[in-house]
Amino acid sequence: xxxxxxxxxxxxxxxxxxxxxxxxxxxxxxVASPARTLHMIGNAHLDPVWLWPWQEGYQEARATxxxxxxxxxxxxxxxxxCDQVVLLSWVEExxxxxxxRIQEKVAEGRWVxxxxxxxxxxxxxxxxxxxxxxxxxxxRYLKEKFGVTASVGMNVDPFxxxxxxxxxxxxxxxxxxCFLRPGPHxxxxxxxxxxxxxxxxxxxxxxxxxxxxxxxxxxxAGQTEKALGQLDRSxxxxxxxxxxxxxxxxxxxxxxxxxxxxxxxxxxGELTMSSPRRYFDEMTKRLxxxxxxxxxxxxxxxxxxxxxxxxxxxxxxxxxxxxxxxxLSAERWAAVAGHDARADLERAWKQVLFNQFHxxxxxxxxxxxxxxxxxxxxxxxxxxxxxxxxxxxxxAREISVPQESGTQPVVVFNPHPWPVTTRVEMQYGLAPNxxxxxxxxxxxxxxxxxxxxxxxxxxxxGATVFQAELxxxxxxxxxxxxxxGQHPGGTLLASEHHLENDVLRxxxxxxxxxxxxxxxxxxxxxLLAGATGPHTQMCEDPTDTWGHRVVSYDWPxxxxxxxxxxxxxxxxxxxxxxxxxxxxxxxxAEEFILGAGGDDAVEVRxxxxxxxxxxxxKLRFPVGLQSPVxxxxxxxxxxxxxxxxxxxxxxxxxxxxxxxDGIRAGLAVVNNAKHGYDVSPPSPGxxxxxxxTAVRSPVYSWHDPRLLDPDGYYSFQDQGTQSFSYLLVPHxxxxxxxxxxxxxALLGSPVRAMLESFxxxxxxxxxxxxxxxxxxxxxxxxxxxxxxPRDLVVRAVETTGRPAVASLHIPMAGIRLVADFGPSEIxxxxxxxxxxxxxxxxxxxxxxxxxxAFTVEPW
Numbered sequence: 001x002x003x004x005x006x007x008x009x010x011x012x013x014x015x016x017x018x019x020x021x022x023x024x025x026x027x028x029x030x031v032a033s034p035a036r037t038l039h040m041i042g043n044a045h046l047d048p049v050w051l052w053p054w055q056e057g058y059q060e061a062r063a064t065x066x067x068x069x070x071x072x073x074x075x076x077x078x079x080x081x082c083d084q085v086v087l088l089s090w091v092e093e094x095x096x097x098x099x100x101r102i103q104e105k106v107a108e109g110r111w112v113x114x115x116x117x118x119x120x121x122x123x124x125x126x127x128x129x130x131x132x133x134x135x136x137x138x139x140r141y142l143k144e145k146f147g148v149t150a151s152v153g154m155n156v157d158p159f160x161x162x163x164x165x166x167x168x169x170x171x172x173x174x175x176x177x178c179f180l181r182p183g184p185h186x187x188x189x190x191x192x193x194x195x196x197x198x199x200x201x202x203x204x205x206x207x208x209x210x211x212x213x214x215x216x217x218x219x220x221a222g223q224t225e226k227a228l229g230q231l232d233r234s235x236x237x238x239x240x241x242x243x244x245x246x247x248x249x250x251x252x253x254x255x256x257x258x259x260x261x262x263x264x265x266x267x268x269g270e271l272t273m274s275s276p277r278r279y280f281d282e283m284t285k286r287l288x289x290x291x292x293x294x295x296x297x298x299x300x301x302x303x304x305x306x307x308x309x310x311x312x313x314x315x316x317x318x319x320x321x322x323x324x325x326x327x328l329s330a331e332r333w334a335a336v337a338g339h340d341a342r343a344d345l346e347r348a349w350k351q352v353l354f355n356q357f358h359x360x361x362x363x364x365x366x367x368x369x370x371x372x373x374x375x376x377x378x379x380x381x382x383x384x385x386x387x388x389x390x391x392x393x394x395x396a397r398e399i400s401v402p403q404e405s406g407t408q409p410v411v412v413f414n415p416h417p418w419p420v421t422t423r424v425e426m427q428y429g430l431a432p433n434x435x436x437x438x439x440x441x442x443x444x445x446x447x448x449x450x451x452x453x454x455x456x457x458x459x460x461x462g463a464t465v466f467q468a469e470l471x472x473x474x475x476x477x478x479x480x481x482x483x484x485g486q487h488p489g490g491t492l493l494a495s496e497h498h499l500e501n502d503v504l505r506x507x508x509x510x511x512x513x514x515x516x517x518x519x520x521x522x523x524x525x526x527l528l529a530g531a532t533g534p535h536t537q538m539c540e541d542p543t544d545t546w547g548h549r550v551v552s553y554d555w556p557x558x559x560x561x562x563x564x565x566x567x568x569x570x571x572x573x574x575x576x577x578x579x580x581x582x583x584x585x586x587x588x589a590e591e592f593i594l595g596a597g598g599d600d601a602v603e604v605r606x607x608x609x610x611x612x613x614x615x616x617x618k619l620r621f622p623v624g625l626q627s628p629v630x631x632x633x634x635x636x637x638x639x640x641x642x643x644x645x646x647x648x649x650x651x652x653x654x655x656x657x658x659x660x661d662g663i664r665a666g667l668a669v670v671n672n673a674k675h676g677y678d679v680s681p682p683s684p685g686x687x688x689x690x691x692x693t694a695v696r697s698p699v700y701s702w703h704d705p706r707l708l709d710p711d712g713y714y715s716f717q718d719q720g721t722q723s724f725s726y727l728l729v730p731h732x733x734x735x736x737x738x739x740x741x742x743x744x745a746l747l748g749s750p751v752r753a754m755l756e757s758f759x760x761x762x763x764x765x766x767x768x769x770x771x772x773x774x775x776x777x778x779x780x781x782x783x784x785x786x787x788x789p790r791d792l793v794v795r796a797v798e799t800t801g802r803p804a805v806a807s808l809h810i811p812m813a814g815i816r817l818v819a820d821f822g823p824s825e826i827x828x829x830x831x832x833x834x835x836x837x838x839x840x841x842x843x844x845x846x847x848x849x850x851x852x853a854f855t856v857e858p859w
Contacts, residue, residue: 033266039274044250064248083115116150121356124649128636135172156213171844190296192232214245219258308547310676312363325749326384333391414470436485440765448571471768490597494575513562533686585611628658630679652744664733673724777806819854
């Protein structure tokens with residue numbers, strides 16, 4: 001792609017240095033001017049939360065937008081580019097006059113909407129469904145209030161971008177994307193503009209903003225010169241962003257006057273007030289089909305910048321995961337129960353989406369911001385729990401529950417659109433001799449007594465854990481009967497350093513408290529044979545909150561000291577070993593839980609009381625694999641990455657697959673709260689290992705190059721107790737067969753059991769409402785359509801990177817839907833419940849119809 005060789009003459013601007021328009025004849029630029037057009041993108045990046053609370057961002061949105069309106073009144077050629085829809089919603093509710101002026105300027109084409117998302121979120125850690133909702137609520141708001149939607153995606157400030165964003169952007173009506181990071185010093189991207197292709201083959205035309213997205217308030221010469229120093233000159237025409245940002249502000253008079261002045265002088269070529277949409281359109285027209293075909297293609301994520309953000313502030317990561325799971329579950333149960341909860345769900349989702357902002361979720365905001373984040377995400381969870389509780393009670397009251405004296409009915413609800421077998425912990429009362437569990441037909445269910453969450457003198461209070469087999473997105477009735485039962489269960493052996501069932505055998509080292517052996521009986525492979533290295537890795541961490549310039553946290557460190565190992569439970573259903581450790585002023589307990597019979601994963605529950613400052617802890621999982629391959633879950637997909645110890649962002653799981661003595665084998669680590677991972681190569685005394693950054697404790701909002709005052713007083717992150725869980729999932733060398741994404745979903749969103757009463761009803765003792773089959777294609781959303789509460793929306797994604805045919809059984813609509821899916825493809829179906837055979841495929845914002853092929857038949 002070469003630049004043009006001819007020079008071009010263009011009219012000069014009609015705005016004088018004072019900023020007032022004048023009616024003077026235009027004059028040509030000097031012939032010596034560079035033969036290019038610089039599209040000057042006036043914007044005002046505004047962090048609604050960062051070094052200030054959201055309430056300050058709320059006010060600054062109004063001040064910034066008034067400034068943009070005033071610049072439009074003063075300069076007829078000025079164009080303002082706006083993203084982050086939440087800012088517009090704040091202005092609408094606080095300043096109707098300003099909002100009306102913005103609507104006028106949008107109609108004139110001078111106020112240009114980009115981005116289309118509620119905020120500029122962190123673009124690595126939210127779930128795939130969260131990215132869908134960013135556009136669902138953002139684009140629909142723009143359409144309703146302004147009659148437009150964004151066609152250019154824009155995330156100028158986030159610290160990295162997951163590889164599935166092109167597919168999500170395309171599904172939301174956007175064909176191009178503007179971003180800043182990673183910078184030229186952080187990633188060898190193919191140029192300033194390139195095709196960015198997602199794992200499903202979707203593409204957007206991406207543009208890496210040169211130098212900065214905002215500028216000082218004075219003239220733009222410095223901004224332009226530094227931007228030109230980073231730009232790919234072969235493009236010819238280029239975009240340069242300007243305007244005061246971060247705390248808002250936007251383009252100033254001095255900015256605009258200098259653009260007019262340098263345009264007249266021809267210093268940099270033609271400088272024109274423009275927008276990203278205009279730039280992409282003009283470039284597409286100039287290049288033509290052949291030129292666009294020659295634009296380089298990038299098939300990967302966009303990393304790395306600020307790797308510490310994947311692990312800074314454990315609280316916000318855990319709160320977000322919990323809130324996302326709660327709202328998705330509430331959507332599903334509202335749809336099943338036929339409740340129009342769209343307004344409540346929108347309020348909950350907007351709290352979730354707002355707190356995915358790229359200085360909140362990454363942990364880089366000031367400490368008080370997390371009080372607000374906790375409260376706002378708590379509101380989202382509370383709304384969701386009310387919706388779920390109402391729906392479950394409405395369903396339960398319709399179940400036929402015959403009277404049986406001396407028993408307590410229990411209904412267990414499965415929020416996942418595939419059948420689930422899982423252990424359920426249940427508190428009970430009025431049973432001094434304990435209970436056993438039976439199904440609706442009276443057959444004994446595997447169960448055992450466990451410790452109650454209550455510590456009282458009530459001798460009838462207790463707790464049981466039992467195994468539930470649940471229909472897909474449905475429920476099953478069980479009963480608690482007083483007294484002991486047969487307690488059927490599979491093989492389960494346990495001692496202080498040993499757990500074993502029909503599938504797995506694990507041994508704990510009594511000194512380190514970590515596994516010395518993990519045998520998968522299905523293959524005969526001991527995944528830890530020959531494995532060396534620590535499980536806990538305590539390191540000093542002198543880096544700032546963001547972890548700027550960090551490429552790896554796989555640093556030399558010390559191990560925690562094991563202080564106790566206790567066999568806490570051993571019954572017919574499960575065994576539980578507790579390992580306690582300490583280091584410095586911190587303690588950690590890991591409880592290893594293995595179920596009876598065919599349980600093929602080890603659950604580990606972690607309670608960490610962290611009291612260290614400027615330190616971090618890695619949990620490491622050494623394995624004895626040869627020639628392994630590392631795979632990481634990303635939103636809606638997965639990536640294979642090098643085994644080099646680099647700190648990487650991921651969703652809920654990381655897998656390492658290779659072989660042991662020629663036999664294929666692998667180990668995956670699945671967790672419910674962490675996002676910072678690595679996979680490290682062998683080194684002296686250490687084998688291959690998966691690393692999870694469990695905790696970091698930098699100073700809040702400390703940004704290098706600012707140095708900490710050795711005599712200063714600072715607040716450090718993550719002081720206190722936190723809890724999370726992970727699974728160790730051995731397999732025969734193909735992570736696809738291990739169902740990792742579904743295991744992660746169940747770990748992050750457990751089933752719910754509720755006590756029920758006796759009554760008649762039309763519903764059977766067990767029922768499912770939607771089943772995706774539990775194979776490659778996974779349903780990720782079941783909800784009511786935003787515009788039609790009698791229309792069901794079902795979204796599914798292919799999870800293994802291989803083509804598949806999905807058969808979705810949807811009893812709640814009385815149909816079976818069969819569709820082809822390409823690798824990592826996302827498809828969304830709109831099903832009118834009053835005429836389900838007329839189902840159509842829709843886009844991710846539920847505004848259009850897609851023409852994909854599928855079949856629907858009665859079921």
